[in-house]
Amino acid sequence: MSPNKNTSNLPVSWLWGAVAVGALGVLGSYLAAGPERFWANWVFWFVLLFTLGLGSLFIVALEHLVNAKWSVPIRRIPERLATLLIPAVPVGLIALAAIPVLYPGARPEAAHHPLLAGKAFWLSLPFFSVRTVVALALCLLGLWVLVGGSLKQDATRDPAFNFKARKFAPAFMAIFALVVTLVAFDWISGLTPEWYSDIFGVYVFAGAFLSGLAATALAVLHLQDQGRLEGVRGDHLYNLGGFLFAFTVFWSYIGFAQYMLMWYANLPDEVIWYKVRLQGSWHLITLVLAGLHFVLPFFALVTRDSKKDPRRLRRVAYLMLGAHVLDIYWLIFPVLGASPRFSWPELSFALFFLGGILLWVRGAMQKGEDMPVGDPFLREGLEFRL
């Protein structure tokens, strides 16, 4: 987990231990800290898991869509990370139980709320659940076609998959836009149903794509440390770094555009969302988020050499993942009140889910080939020069 090779492999037993200890804390937090806090944590980790998996799947689909050759040697990495969408399904289905607890729009009182009465059907528990199930099913469909097909190609070496993926990728882009918007609106901005922002889905997309890129870069560097992914060079890293750089700017652009318009218009039902986040300790977290998610990675990646420097890229990738976690925390946790909550329930959830994610990713990274060996463009991808 650090540039040092020796410490980079956490023993599996440690990870299982973390999951076990975390599970105890998770159960305890439900009893001791109350259902609201428990479900806020659960939704937080569902969104993180989901954005990480979907962001990775987006990278895969994007590379197929534009018929990219440079990314073929590293494509297996986002493909493996995208399988996180599989554990995201049970986590998401369990999260449905959070709806009556956390989401005001799904409570019976919403029918009498002047602002929510008109959206009552959309926000109601049954339709909310149906949307979530459909979104998860569409993700699995994308995973099955793009990742499953790619894994099968390792054995068949059939170039027909490339054409199939290239045809499916544009359709998946539409699915992706729908799914990411649904999940962003339902699971995140649904926490404050009076508040709405058209651009919010794009904001969550930017974060999801960044988290997928950062995880991909980290996994690539990690596998290279182990002597795998032979042939992946600075030129490939440069493209990953360039994507990271571009999308930190994109994220900030969307985030600030959303804020500035609401700040200017100063409509009560819009600014209330920011008012909570610009008062007390949340104000500090907002500033730290801007620093970690934009200022720091921007200047860390602005020069040409920094994008292909493995040490720099690794640090920025860790930073981006951390910033994404903070971003989701900033989006979800104000629902619990004016002061940010962080103590043993959050740590238990982090142990449980981080341990689980690392175990899953570790397992995925050890299965099958490290590169899509059946892809006819692999050689061209390996010869890629800037």
Next chain:
Amino acid sequence: MPETSYAVLGVFETPDALMKAIPQVRASKLGTVEAYTPYALHGIEEALGLRRSPLGGMVLVMGILGAITAFGFQYWISAIDYPIITGGKSAGSWEAFIPIMFEVTVLFATFTAGLGMLFLLNKLPFFGHPVLSSKAIKGITRDRYVLALEAESEAFDSAAAARALQAAGAIEVEALPAPDRSPFLTSDWVLRTLGGIFTACVVAGLAMYFATKWFPVLAPMKYIQEQPRLNAQKASSFFKDGHGMQQPVPGTVARGYLPTATGTQEEAASLVNPLPRTPEVFALGKKVYKNRCEVCHGAVANGVGSLTAAYGAKPANLQAQQFLDYPDGKIYWAIVNGKNAMPSHAPYLSERERWAVVDYVRALQRAQNAKDEDLKVAR
């Protein structure tokens, strides 16, 4: 071969041969090694040992400078030089500056990138590179790969350079004579360029002048007359009554003109003067009193002003016991509502000005009935 050479060119048939030759020719240390190829070759920058272009750093610095410039300019305008409240935001709100800062950052950065590349790094204006007049140039633009050993000083040995290139595998060698005149910036060129810019400015200015003078009714010149707006004292079909100018919405209050003291004078007795008793407040009160009150009430508020003789009614003598006993609020009420023949002064005196006058009247009353302790205070 002429005495002084600009460079010696060696022609290669394949990119691989060129790449292989570069380290050998560089090792000869006879001059600056430069390559001319029909297309970009991977790895040639490293092989030639080219330094990283300073353009990126220049762009970064100028971009940051653009952001600072835009922020400073907007902050100076909207918070220092002419502070004005728009949209209920405080003067100098940074959020509103960001889009302009972004634009100016991009502007500075792109201008630096474009102009810096052309003029600083590629050294434009540049009249014909010597290589363009070589025999090899046809091959360079087609299917030949050329390595040039460029002279660094007078001591350049073109024969040795030719031998080095041939040893490295060049199939042809060509010595380029030094150009007759400097290919770089000359005073003649500067004069002609500046003259051209000046002429263009004059022509464009005259064209614009006559275009707007002769064709003012054509788009886009007439756009300024066709704005979808309401004009004061002009007809408009927008409102039902056909006027462009409308009464304010009922209950509208201008900033600083709060409708206090709307009841009777007795009710106003409880109003408290919100102003601190500072020299500024007294100076304001004195100014307003002299403008608005003195002609009737007199310089010392004794009811004998310069207009008293010509005016039918007798203005109040504010030094009378009745007025000495008045609370501030009742004087304020009289200013706002008028009393007897005195009209209301509310329409043109702001909240602050009215209370300042009250303070000043208090000062005049005390000055006319000064006690010994007041002398001590004055000292």
